[in-house]
Amino acid sequence: xxxxxxxxxxxxxxxxxxxxxxxxxxxxxxxxxxxxxxxxxxxxxxxxxxxxxxxxxxxxxxxxxxxxxxxxxxxxxxxxxxxxxxxxxxxxxxxxxxxxxxxxxxxxxxxxxxxxxxxxxxxxxxxxxxxxxxxxxxxxxxxxxxxxxxxxxxxxxxxxxxxxxxxxxxxxxxxxxxxxxxxxxxxxxxxxxxxxxxxxxxxxxxxxxxxxxxxxxxxxxxxxxxxxxxxxxxxxxxxxxxxxxxxxxxxxxxxxxxxxxxxxxxxxxxxxxxxxxxxxxxxxxxxxxxxxxxxxxxxxxxxxxxxx
Amino acid sequence: xxxxxxxxxxxxxxxxxxxxxxxxxxxxxxxxxxxxxxxxxxxxxxxxxxxxxxxxxxxxxxxxxxxxxxxxxxxxxxxxxxxxxxxxxxxxxxxxxxxxxxxxxxxxxxxxxxxxxxxxxxxxxxxxxxxxxxxxxxxxxxxxxxxxxxxxxxxxxxxxxxxxxxxxxxxxxxxxxxxxxxxxxxxxxxxxxxxxxxxxxxxxxxxxxxxxxxx
Numbered sequence: 001x002x003x004x005x006x007x008x009x010x011x012x013x014x015x016x017x018x019x020x021x022x023x024x025x026x027x028x029x030x031x032x033x034x035x036x037x038x039x040x041x042x043x044x045x046x047x048x049x050x051x052x053x054x055x056x057x058x059x060x061x062x063x064x065x066x067x068x069x070x071x072x073x074x075x076x077x078x079x080x081x082x083x084x085x086x087x088x089x090x091x092x093x094x095x096x097x098x099x100x101x102x103x104x105x106x107x108x109x110x111x112x113x114x115x116x117x118x119x120x121x122x123x124x125x126x127x128x129x130x131x132x133x134x135x136x137x138x139x140x141x142x143x144x145x146x147x148x149x150x151x152x153x154x155x156x157x158x159x160x161x162x163x164x165x166x167x168x169x170x171x172x173x174x175x176x177x178x179x180x181x182x183x184x185x186x187x188x189x190x191x192x193x194x195x196x197x198x199x200x201x202x203x204x205x206x207x208x209x210x211x212x213x214x215x216x217x218x219x220x221x222x223x224x225x226x227x228x229x230x231x232x233x234x235x236x237x238x239x240x241x242x243x244x245x246x247x248x249x250x251x252x253x254x255x256x257x258x259x260x261x262x263x264x265x266x267x268x269x270x271x272x273x274x275x276x277x278x279x280x281x282x283x284x285x286x287x288x289x290x291x292x293x294x295x296x297x298x299x300x301x302x303x304x305x306x307x308x
Numbered sequence: 309x310x311x312x313x314x315x316x317x318x319x320x321x322x323x324x325x326x327x328x329x330x331x332x333x334x335x336x337x338x339x340x341x342x343x344x345x346x347x348x349x350x351x352x353x354x355x356x357x358x359x360x361x362x363x364x365x366x367x368x369x370x371x372x373x374x375x376x377x378x379x380x381x382x383x384x385x386x387x388x389x390x391x392x393x394x395x396x397x398x399x400x401x402x403x404x405x406x407x408x409x410x411x412x413x414x415x416x417x418x419x420x421x422x423x424x425x426x427x428x429x430x431x432x433x434x435x436x437x438x439x440x441x442x443x444x445x446x447x448x449x450x451x452x453x454x455x456x457x458x459x460x461x462x463x464x465x466x467x468x469x470x471x472x473x474x475x476x477x478x479x480x481x482x483x484x485x486x487x488x489x490x491x492x493x494x495x496x497x498x499x500x501x502x503x504x505x506x507x508x509x510x511x512x513x514x515x516x517x518x519x520x521x522x523x
Contacts, residue, residue, distance in 0.1 A: 082454070086501065108454055108461045111471050122454060129458040130501045145501060164462030169483040175495050176459040183498055191462055240465050 002139065002186060003158035005102035006074045007046040009307040010280075011187065011216040016273055017280030018301055019076065019189070019218055020292050022047040024064035026057065033064060037071040039289040043296045044073075045304055046103060048189065048282060051078035055115025062092060066099040076160060077101045080109025085125035086134065086145055093138060097155050105160040105189065106131040128161060129176075129183045135159050136184030159184055164191035165202035166242050174205035181215045189282045192220035194243040196271065203277055212277030219272045222285040223265040223295065226257035262291060262298070269299040312345075312390060313352055315411040319387040321361040324349070324413070325379060325401065327370035327393035334428055336414055337392035339366040345392060345413065370397030376404055383408055419450075436507030436514065442499060444485035451478035457499040 001008060010017045020040055025032035040047055047068060051061040058064075065075035077096055084092065096104070108128045112120045126134060134145045138155040141147060161180040165173055177188065193199045199219070206212055229248050247264065254260035272278050283292055296302055316322050324346050332338030346362040353360040363382055367375040370393040383389060383405050391398045392413035401410045420428035433450045439457065440447060449455050453471050460479035463470030467480040486492050504510045 108456060111453055111463070113471050124455045125504060126501050127454070127456045127458050129498060133498065134501070162462065167460065167462050168464040168467050168477060169460070169480050172459060172479065172483050172495065175492075179458055179496065179498055240463060240470060 003102045003156040005046075005158045006307065007076065007103050008158040008186070010045050010305060013305075013307060015305050015307075016301065017046070017216070017218060018044045018283070018296055018304065019046045019048050019280065020044045020283040021285065021288060022049045022064070022068070022075075023053060023286065024049060024059035024061065026059075028059065030067060033059075033067050034071065036289045037068055037073055040292055041071070041073055042304060043293045043302070044283075045280075046074045046076050048076045048105060049078055051080045051107070051109065052083065052115070053078075054110045055082070055112045055117065055120075057116060062096050062099065062101070065096065065101050069100050074103070075101060076103040076105050078105045078107055079131065080107045081124050081126050081128060081131050082109030082112065082122045085123050089126065089131065089134060090138065090144055093135060093155055093157070094151070094153075097153075097157065102156060103158045103160060104135065105162065106135065106185070107162055129179050132159055132161055132180055132183040132185050140184075158186050160187045160189060161185035162189050162191065164240075165193070165199055166191060166195065167240060170202070171205075173202055174209055174211070177206060177211055178209050181211055185215055187216040187218060187279075189218050190220045192222040192241055192284045193268065193272075194224065194241060194247055196268070197244075198242060200275075203275065207277055216279040217277060218280040218282040219275075219278050220282045220284050221265055221268050221272070221295075222283065222288070223291055224251050224257075224261040226252050228261075228285075229257075262294060265291075265295050266298040269295065269301070273299070273301075309348060309352065312349065312411070312413055316349070316360065316388060316390060319360070320358075321363075321386045322349075323363045323365060323379065323382050323386040323389045325370065325389060325391045325393065325397075326364075326366035327391075327397050328366055328368040329370070331393055331397075331414070332366075334420070334422070337394070337397075341392060342366050371400045373400070373404065376400045380404075434509075435502075435504075436509075437503060439499065439502075442494060442497065443482050444489065444491065444494070446478060446481045446485055448478045448482065451476075451481070457502060459495070 022036060049061045049065045052058055061078050065077040068075045106128050112118060112122055135157055137143060137145055138151060139157055142151050143149055163173060163177045229243060229251055251257050251260050269281050272281060324342050326337045326339055326342035342364050346364050349360060349362050363386060365379055365382055367378045369375045388409045389401060390411045390413045391401055395416040398410055398412045418430040419432045421431045423429045430450050432447060435449050448457055453469060454461055460477055464477035464480060467477055469475040469477050486494055
């Protein structure tokens with residue numbers, strides 16, 4: 001065990017893991033955290049707590065993760081390199097560990113021009129791969145980045161990273177995943193998948209490199225509704241994810257697009273569960289919490305395992 | 309223009325200085341631009357009912373003391389100086405003329421390449437620690453909005469940056485270049501955390517001394 005988190009135990013036992021995205025409130029209102037936590041508890045193994053996603057200011061991922069622990073959930077604390085230099089990163093990792101956080105996700109972060117503080121300066125002292133290397137150095141060597149200065153106490157973190165199988169240059173995507181694994185990523189969350197064929201092409205490249213055996217890959221899924229599709233098709237929103245025409249038709253022409261989106265999502269989860277090299281799913285999306293229980297139950301993933 | 313008018317609002321006689329070097333080449337601050345801006349200022353002030361006298365000068369290279377000092381005599385005759393050289397040139401004047409206000413007349417943007425006539429594109433951020441050998445000669449520090457050193461973010465589509473569809477994704481260019489050179493194996497190498505604190509601006513202003521050139 002590298003960190004001894006619940007997520008790590010589930011994955012190490014070869015069980016199919018379920019994680020869900022969690023957006024902290026746009027303020028200090030703990031009741032929002034409580035309400036969402038209540039909807040997710042018992043349906044997921046871990047909640048992926050976003051770090052000012054799309055550069056919109058929210059309660060910090062560290063604070064929200066700590067609150068979730070108090071509420072009996074297991075967080076994956078996201079950390080972007082957009083807002084912190086290596087001093088703040090390492091300091092926050094010490095603090096997060098002291099608060100009982102055992103999983104983290106290393107990201108570059110969405111560009112500030114997409115958010116609500118467009119005039120801010122981005123940091124990117126490290127990139128996401130260098131961040132992974134930094135966390136692994138702290139955990140496995142017990143030193144700060146640079147490898148000399150000793151850390152007081154342990155930094156036990158299960159290290160996650162992300163990959164978008166669909167972004168250009170697509171041929172680079174598996175290479176980049178390999179770099180993340182080489183830098184120390186233990187698990188990977190993929191960008192959300194609608195185009196299963198293109199995802200399979202990426203997985204083929206991942207398998208050719210043997211990466212599915214060196215890390216645990218959780219496939220991203222998100223229930224579509226017509227509103228979301230229209231937004232996606234305009235390609236004005238993050239993230240840039242291809243949605244096949246057939247799927248757009250199926251959802252928009254159905255009597256209840258929202259329900260159809262959930263049905264499609266359940267079908268996708270079932271397909272992904274059978275795919276070689278996929279070790280779990282990551283449910284994504286805005287205001288997703290209400291739908292998580294139905295998707296997890298519909299896909300036959302209940303009850304969630306209790307592992308020691 | 310509005311900004312410059314605001315700077316010179318209290319004055320009735322100013323010197324407008326261009327520069328014969330880089331800003332001439334990029335049509336931002338050469339002799340021609342000095343002439344145009346000077347007459348623009350005169351007209352604008354006349355319209356405001358507050359005439360201004362604008363003297364004009366364009367030294368060959370404003371950032372070199374010998375040329376900057378050509379302004380000394382003229383500077384004596386005016387109340388303020390506006391320089392449409394780059395930010396370096398402005399500061400050369402500031403250093404040599406301690407008693408007179410010097411204002412920037414342009415917003416110096418970047419170290420660019422003339423990609424074609426009338427188009428300039430940022431290519432170098434003078435980071436002090438060149439990575440071009442590792443990245444196929446294309447700089448992700450200057451050309452990636454997130455300065456990513458180990459590959460693209462999750463955003464590019466059709467080879468373009470998600471922030472600006474007119475901007476090529478630096479990592480697409482790097483990928484294509486290394487691919488055509490048959491050097492894709494270079495992409496596998498993890499570039500470690502960059503030493504911003506040693507060679508780059510983050511250490512404070514940099515200084516170069518060449519003993520062999522000192523007089």
